Amino acid sequence: MTALLDEVWHDHWGRLLALLVAQYRRLDLAEDALADAFEAAARTWGDEPPRNPPAWLLTTARRKAVDRLRAEAIAARKQPLLVVDARTQEEAERHMADPGEPVLDERLRLVLMCAHPSLAPESAAALTLRLVLGVATDDVARLFLVPRATMAARLTRARKKLAATGVPFAVPGPDDLAARVPVVAHVAYLAFTAGYAPTSGDQPLRADLAGEAVRLVRVVREVLPRGPVLDALLALVLLQHSRRDARVGPDGGLVLLPDQDRSRWRHDEIAEALALLTPWVADAPAGTPYLLEALIAAEHAVAPTAEDTAWPRIAELYAELEAVTGSPVVRLNRAVAVAEAEGPLAGLALLDGLGLPGSHRLPSVRAELLARAGRDDEARAAYDEALALCGNEVERQHLAARRSALEGGA
Known part of the structure; x- marks a missing residue:
């Protein structure tokens, strides 16, 4: 039952919450009512x-919302909000039947x-991850590299x-839409990142969440003004998602990337991404972060084998991205x-003084480079630090296996 509830949460939380907000025009009421419905389901x-x-959850949440309105002793004044706006409901039902209607x-x-x-x-990105895609507060906090209490307060x-x-719960006018592009793009990419870097649980990735984020990027690109930001972002997520x-x-x-069977990559998605990137390589504004990231992903995508990867070019792109x-x-x-490109010692030099509080990724990378440099004792200590910070069970197993390999070679 827990597995089913988790699946429904990840697949339907955002849509159910959006329908409730459309009906009641109150975010707090909608979120509390839906949370109560999931609790009742459990x-x-x-x-x-x-x-x-x-459908069961939506019906139950609506009942919970009505109960809360009555408890607030304002049911009579709020009664118009208890009737579903016909146009909004029709649009939602039409979209569920035809996901190709992004507006x-x-x-x-x-x-x-x-x-x-x-x-x-x-704050906008964190709230959207929490509300639209149902990402747990703990995972949102880790994604933003802040303590859980800090993130909970920020969301509140x-x-x-x-x-x-x-x-208002509405699509704004053209001028306002253009101003929202950077934030919405940031939100969508963070959602995608959450799918491919789950910081808790027993799954190495959540392709369903990442796929939903890809769909969100497509929806946003259809509705918002197009340009290098959204084209590059869609190319980036397609390139990364193609390896799922x-x-x-x-x-x-x-x-890991060097060991992946490249025949299993989705080459149709790679081709779509490369076509999106081509017009912007020469004409995009200098230092467009998503374009730089997409170009890095493209270098991996076009390499026939791991040995053919153009690491010096990738290192140059990362240097430009870091400067931006x-x-x-x-x-x-x-x-x-x-x-x-240059050897483990050159990589370790770039890690000196770097801080990523609460993240296991920095000590895990340091451990790998130390092991390659033959500094096994330091590598084991770094792996121990990474294991202490890692909350994802599959990643923990991977790190433990890498550490055990060092013990075997001692």
Whole structure:
């Protein structure tokens, strides 16, 4: 039952929440009612879940919302909100029957509401991940490299600010849409990252969440003004998502990029991505981060084998990306590329003084480079640090196996 609830949460949370917000025009009421419905499902479904779990949850959430309105003693004044807006409901049902109608996607309305200019970009991104895609608060916190308590407080403040501002649940006009592009793009990419870097649980990746993020990028690109940002972002997620079938081995373990079977990559998605990138390689504004990231992914995609990868070119692109973003994660990735191009000591030099609080990725990369440099004792200590920080079971197994290999070679 837990597995079914988790699946329904990941697949339907955003759509159910969006429908409730469309109906009641209150984010706090919709979110609380849907959470209550999931809690009721955990208590009552037992071994015989309903035939249509999402419909059951929507009906239950609506009842919970009505109960909350009555408890607030304002049911009479709020009664018009208890009637589903016919046009909104028809649009939502039409979209569920035809996902190719992106303008009518209620989740896009929810994304645009969360991307309101009254919110700071990181707060908007965190709130959208939490509300639209149902990413757990713990995972959102790790994605932003902050403690859980900090993220929980940030989400609460963002919700209150939206409520106080009275942000409408609607697609804004053309001028406002253009201003929302950077934030919505940031949100979509963070959602994609959450799918391919799950920081908790027993799955090495969540291709369903990543696929939903790809769909979100397509929806946004259809509705918002096009340009290098959205074209490059779609190319980037397509290139990374194209490797999903090769990322996990038959035993459920991680398969690193050099060891992946490239015949299992989705070459139709790679071709689509390269076609999106081609017009912008020469004409995009200098230092467009998503374009630089997409070009890095493209270098991997076009290499026939891992040995053919153009690591010096990738290292150059990462250096340019780091100059634009100043991101410690970019520095970490650059160190990996430099180590491949120039050797592990050159990569380790780039890690000096780098900090990624709470993340296991920095000590795990340092451990790998130390092992390649023959500094086994330091590598074992770094693996221990990474294992202590890693919350994903499959990644923990991978790190433990790498550490054990060092013991075997001692």
